[in-house]
Amino acid sequence: MNLKQLSHMLSLSQTTVSRALNGYPEVAEETRRRVMDAAKRHGYRPNPSARRLATGKSGMIGYVLPTGKAVDIDPHFVEFLSGLGDYARSHELDLVLSPADADDQETTYRRIVANRQVDAVYISSPRPADRRLALVNTLGIPFIVHGRSEGFDFDYPYLDIDNEGAFHEAARLMLQLGHKRLGLINGDDRETFAIHRERGVRRALAASGLALGERHICSVTMTEENGYRSARRLLEQDEPPTAIVCSSLIMALGVVRAVRDLGLAIPGDLSLVAHDDVFPWLRPENFPVPLSTTRSSIRLAGARVAERLAARISGLEEGARGEVWPVDLVVRGSVAGAPA
Amino acid sequence: MNLKQLSHMLSLSQTTVSRALNGYPEVAEETRRRVMDAAKRHGYRPNPSARRLATGKSGMIGYVLPTGKAVDIDPHFVEFLSGLGDYARSHELDLVLSPADADDQETTYRRIVANRQVDAVYISSPRPADRRLALVNTLGIPFIVHGRSEGFDFDYPYLDIDNEGAFHEAARLMLQLGHKRLGLINGDDRETFAIHRERGVRRALAASGLALGERHICSVTMTEENGYRSARRLLEQDEPPTAIVCSSLIMALGVVRAVRDLGLAIPGDLSLVAHDDVFPWLRPENFPVPLSTTRSSIRLAGARVAERLAARISGLEEGARGEVWPVDLVVRGSVAGAPA
DNA sequence: CGAAAAAGCCAAAGCGCTTTGGAAGACTCT
DNA sequence: AGAGTCTTCCAAAGCGCTTTGGCTTTTTCG
CATH class of the missing domain: 3.40.50.2300 (Response regulator)
Structure with a gap:
């Protein structure tokens, strides 16, 4: 059922039918009703390819x-x-x-x-x-x-x-709890979100007169394995961080594993906050120790x-x-x- | 740049140009070369909307x-x-x-x-x-x-x-290792893959004269939380399974957590195999205890x-x-x- | 060498819609 | 009543491509 057939069975021109259907003003209300009605009854749907060719819009x-x-x-x-x-x-x-x-x-x-x-x-x-x-x-x-x-x-x-604000808050919380050495396990720092998060952490630290050293930052693609490696790197140095802020739940899995492997405990030896994009299949409250998060539904x-x-x-x-x-x-x- | 323009500047008809470009036989090789060449030089790309309308193919x-x-x-x-x-x-x-x-x-x-x-x-x-x-x-x-x-x-x-074969093999391995009570943590059993996997496990058990009781099967959507709950359900009954076959790595995360919560150990108290679809961000070899898997790249x-x-x-x-x-x-x- | 077949090309008819430029009729206003 | 204005509708021209049917010209072959 195309426009031609429909307009023919209504004894109207294609023009009028098209206009009626698309809500143009220059068609009598009663005509419009008739057209709409017939279109519905015959299940007419304009062919998108044709419409596209004519209008350039694809929907x-x-x-x-x-x-x-x-x-x-x-x-x-x-x-x-x-x-x-x-x-x-x-x-x-x-x-x-x-x-x-x-x-x-x-x-x-x-x-x-x-x-x-x-x-x-x-x-x-x-x-x-x-x-x-x-x-x-x-x-x-x-x-x-x-x-x-x-x-x-x-x-x-x-x-x-507000990535910067989120990580600023997370870091500030840690500072308020008395942590002096923070670690950041971030995503790929060529992406803006990671830059903003780092900025947030730095700003919080700066406000307390502290700084974030290169050796306290990891910037990696967000996999469990990278979370693990990063955590080990951070925790196995002298004066390791006592708190870590982490850019994803998936990496946090790895962090938790590393902490356990090192014989440490959360939150006894290490405080941890991670960003939660709200996956249905992995929830921070179900971590071995319920995980604090900065949360925003990506959905x-x-x-x-x-x-x-x-x-x-x-x-x-x-x-x-x-x-x-x-x-x-x-x-x-x-x-x-x-x-x- | 459209067909009309292109054909005009070649002093050819649209027909011929179209045919040349689409590899039809009724065009001289030299003409085709000329056309192809000009098309490339002028960056001509047929308008997909028009082509769609004409052919009904959308690519x-x-x-x-x-x-x-x-x-x-x-x-x-x-x-x-x-x-x-x-x-x-x-x-x-x-x-x-x-x-x-x-x-x-x-x-x-x-x-x-x-x-x-x-x-x-x-x-x-x-x-x-x-x-x-x-x-x-x-x-x-x-x-x-x-x-x-x-x-x-x-x-x-x-x-x-081969879901059935995979889970058959996994179950058979468990049986060969002397396990008598198997548990299955499966995906939604309204889906065929889950049915096949269950079938595989049953077949392996049957070959050893064993059966899979209702209380040894869980069928749930594949989240970490459901993995945890299922494992607890299985392990907290009398005569709990000594081996579990699990339909996904994500659920396996929950299983591992449950095992730990119950003060049990893998593989000492429980053997575990899970199906691995090969995610880049979660790898079985990186589980606390490296996880045995049935593996097939969904990618x-x-x-x-x-x-x-x-x-x-x-x-x-x-x-x-x-x-x-x-x-x-x-x-x-x-x-x-x-x-x- | 002439008829038949093949090769190479083209004009024009779609594909199904939107939109332009009128035209006819109804209505308003002086 | 006639000019001007709306209102309502329409024929036809695109949009840019493919494909049909046919028309020349060249090649093949008895």
């Missing part, structure tokens, strides 16, 4: 997926996706993932924009002066960044959590990004609005006063 | 993503996606995720097929007599199932691992599914070929002889 949002033999997709992605999908579903938005060589995403961005394959894109895990950001900005496709970049002379729309962020993308596509949102969500600090059993 | 593969407030996307998905994307990239295939109400995916399948939004789809986590499978089968869109269903009177193309499966989908789209693969991958049994420190 889809895009994401360029970096891939490669050595590239692992972040497990956070799936949670973000849950939220995104949840919103997108209720608005009949589809998401197209365009896999790209991790080292050459530009080609892919250019392609999907030139081809008008999607109406908007989102960018995640941005770095300072991220080239993708500059690119989509000049390409002129609506977009939203999940996270933040730095060092641009233009503003851009983003959704981020909600996904939903919000979808919502804002939809708003941008339909012109409801404009400009470079940045949105920063506060982060909860949830204190559980894994923190205590500094050992004597 | 994308689809996946219907079940969503909902209470629906969690499986973390395995992201690994599968890595593989899929890796292959898709090299073939300029995009993946479109169509979010659907988890309780009504049929509408979405019908939509993407009717709209010809994608050339093929894949289905994951199938259940016995899975309705999605029957649906896409009748809708006539090329598809591949990742996993298997059961109870249909038609065959279908799939890629699955490779993703790549293979993409490959086969591409083959189906281009007509290279036909029929209902099923492909079952063997599973490695990797023995590490977490298994030992049954306690006296």
Whole structure:
């Protein structure tokens, strides 16, 4: 059932039927009703390919997926996706993932924009002066960044959590408990979120006249194994930290294992806080010692990004609005006063 | 730069240029070269929307993503996606995720097929007599199932691992080590993979004249917490199992925690084997006691599914070929002889 | 050498929608 | 009543590609 058939059986022109369906004003109310009614009754749905060709709009949002033999997709992605999908579903938005060589995403961005394959894109895990950001900005496709970049002379729309504030609070808590030597097990410090977190910790320390030495920072991809290695590196030096702030629950697993291997105890010998993106399958309260966390649901962020993308596509949102969500600090059993 | 312009500057008809580019035979070799050359030089790329409208082919593969407030996307998905994307990239295939109400995916399948939004789809986590499978089968869109269903009177193309064989081997190993009481911590037993795994364990036990009682089976969604609860349930009964086979590494984390909470030891009091889908961020060799696993890379499966989908789209693969991958049994420190 | 077959190219008709530029009729206003 | 203004609808022109059917020109072969 296509427009031609439908308009023919209504004895109307395609023009009128099309306008009636798309809510244009120049069609009589009664006619519109007739059309809408017939469309529903016959289950007419405009062919998206045709509509796309005519309008250039696709009704889809895009994401360029970096891939490669050595590239692992972040497990956070799936949670973000849950939220995104949840919103997108209720608005009949589809998401197209365009896999790209991790080292050459530009080609892919250019392609999907030139081809008008999607109406908007989102960018995640941005770095300072991220080239993708500059690119989509000049390409002129609506977009939203999940996270933040730095060092641009233009503003851009983003959704981020207050990473600096969160880690500032976490570190401050440790300091208040009397800890003097803090360790930071961070994610890849080429990404802005990690930079912000480190900044937060440094700021808290500075306020107490302390500093964060190079040997008290680890910056690694967030795997259990790296959590373990980092913890050992931190804890096996002279004057090891008595408190650690860690960028992910998965790494925290490794930290806990290392602590145990070293014959230490949490929170007796080491206080631990980790960032929790709220995975359904791994919960901080279920750690051997319930884990204190800075918590922010990445899933909600996904939903919000979808919502804002939809708003941008339909012109409801404009400009470079940045949105920063506060982060909860949830204190559980894994923190205590500094050992004597 | 579109076809019209390109053909005009070559003084050829659109027909010829189109044919030259798409490898049709009725064009002279020299002409084809000229065309290809000019196309490359001017960076001509056919507009996919137009091509779609004309051919009905979209160059994308689809996946219907079940969503909902209470629906969690499986973390395995992201690994599968890595593989899929890796292959898709090299073939300029995009993946479109169509979010659907988890309780009504049929509408979405019908939509993407009717709209010809994608050339093929894949289905994951199938259940016995899975309705999605029957649906896409009748809708006539090329598809591949990742996993298997059961109870249909038609065959279908799939890629699955030998879940039954894997868990049969795992259980047999336990039996050979003298264990008499086995526990199974399985995934959701409405899904075929879980059924197959249970079947494998039962078969191994039966061969030794043993059976798997209801109280020795847990069937739960695969979270750390459920792993913990299941392990406690199994281990706190009279005559608890001395060996457990577990369906995922994530649950195994919970099992390990439970064992520790109960003051037991692995492998002294309990032998443990879990299935490993090969996540980059959680590795069995890094468990407190290196974990024995049945191992199969879900990422490779993703790549293979993409490959086969591409083959189906281009007509290279036909029929209902099923492909079952063997599973490695990797023995590490977490298994030992049954306690006296 | 002439007829038949093959090779090489093209004009034009779709694919199914949106949108432009009117046109006809109804209504308002002087 | 006639001019001007809305209102409501329509024919037709795209959007950029593929594909059908046909038309020349060249090659093949008895």
